Amino acid sequence: MTSIDARDVPADTTSTERLAGAGLDYRVVDLSDDASAFGFERAVDRGFLGPEPSSDMLAQVRKTFAERRNVGVYEKNAPAGALPVATIDGWITPLTVPGGAEIGMWAISVVTVAATHRRRGIARALLEGELRAAASAGVAIAGLTVSEATIYGRYGFGAAIPVARHTVDTRRAGWSGPTPTGTLEYIDRETLAADLGAVHERARGRASGQIPGWEGRWEGYAGVAPTPDRDQARGVRYRDEDGALRGVMAYTVGEAAGTFRFRMDVRLLVAETADARAALWRFALQHDLVDEVVADLRPIDDPLPWLVHDTRGVKQEVHDHGWLRILDLPTALTARRYSAPIDTVLRVKDSLGFTNGDWRLRVDDDGIATVDVADEGAEADITLDVSTLSALYAGGVRAATLHGAGRITADPAAVEAFDRALVSFPAPSLDIWY
Structure with missing residues (x-):
């Protein structure tokens, strides 16, 4: 840093x-x-x-x-x-x-x-x-979240952190997940803002792609900030059996006109443990009078669809969210860990010149990388532009996918080795806008 x-x-x-x-x-x-x-x-x-x-x-x-x-x-x-x-x-x-x-x-x-x-x-x-x-x-790297997806590739950004929007028909979906033994409680807005910040900060190191939030972000979600919809904000938190705070959710509810049936919009659900996440999802899906729950910016490996009785009651829409742009290739590529060893030469095209050139990437059995300028005259194994490499960086976009889209030039064996090295577990996540 x-x-x-x-x-x-x-x-x-x-x-x-x-x-x-x-x-x-x-x-x-x-x-x-x-x-x-x-x-x-x-x-x-x-x-x-x-x-x-x-x-x-x-x-x-x-x-x-x-x-x-x-x-x-x-x-x-x-x-x-x-x-x-x-x-x-x-x-x-x-x-x-x-x-x-x-x-x-x-x-x-x-x-x-x-x-x-x-x-x-x-x-x-x-x-x-x-x-x-x-x-x-x-x-070594820049990032942003975007309102329009067609602008930023020309500057070398790649859509690196996909997320899912879940829309749940609660009456159809039901619940088949666990019933955690901790406790849920409603909290006031100021407590909600503080708890969102505390749990998010503790949990964000578990998945690539996350960044810290800030006070104004939590105050906005919690209804502390003077926004037009501040009075809609509500919050609930989960404590484990020992009384430790492990999860918190900010949400709003709105009535479908004249029906006395409601939709819940989850502004943010953050959890440190599987029990906390399950308890908060259970609260949302089994809430009285709520027929629909909508939650965006969820990780693509969120277990929600497997926590319900009928998975067809959960509609998942995957979309781009976090965009990254590598500026210092050796520093960026050596900062992360890899899932498989590899020794390959990358030919990177960068119209702005920050990362342009041929680079040798070597990853050992422990997932630790070294990156050097490739020897003069070395043949490239993989050719791609910096936008493509940046999209792959967080480990949530498959090299095979981008090869199939014509974004990577390489033989299939080189692509497979690159894929195995880059993929990350768990899936990348970014649950806020910035």
Whole structure:
């Protein structure tokens, strides 16, 4: 983990010069200035088609943004307090990698471009500027969660952490799982926020792809933050037989008009143990008056479909969620552990130049890797671009799948060996947006 604070990294000079040529000012925003801070936050809400934020909402978001490096793009000579025409922010956070270790990741968020300023190269300047800033800080990998899936591959990101959305017809599904011997209890909002943070932090090291949450995230899920739907939030927690907190769930319920039957939306379910997870799922699926339970951002190996009597009562929709982008290939590939030995030469294509070249990856019987520049003239065993390699990094996307899609050039034996080495257990997971 790098000890560098992203807020100390200056604005990227290449993006600054590129946008200056288009009459735009690209700069790190000073959030200690009220006018600049509120203008930046309002632009973010506008970019995501949210309502005009209240003063309480602006103050809440400012707590989160103050911990990040915030970049705005402004019209030249824009007055103080003017809304930027584009926004992005970043911070360095631990990313759990296969094997349970951590690597510093440059997390990217709030990427917006005003509808009035499309097709002017702003998004490119924002994304490439963040990647160059991350690389200059010595960060080996970048990541983001996305609202649109067709944008980020061109910058070398790969959809690395798939998740599942579960929709449960509770009357059909029933319950056939265990009845854990611990206890469930309702909790108030402040306790819910604290418990979500505590259990998530303890549990996130169990699966690759996870990152820490932050206070504002937990307060939003728990209804502590001043959001429009704050009064809908509810929470329940599970304690084991010894009284230790092992799981917690934030959720909302809403009535199907005029029916007195309800749908439960699980905002977040975090559990340290199988008993805690089963107890919380049982609570949701057997809740009085609830006919449907919906939970998104679940790991693709979640046991929920096997905890019910009729598996056809659980609809699973797998979709992309966590996207990664390798910037320092040797550091990234040696940080994780592997499931099988391999000795192979990778030819990586990277249009931005961070990882371009031929690399020899050797993994021993203990799953520990060494990576070196391949010998001059060495024949490549596997050819792929950095977006594809980044998609494979967390161990949740199969090399055979991407080979079948034409994203990898290699003979079948090389692909199979690569597949066996990269796959991770358990499946990668990312249960929050960032």
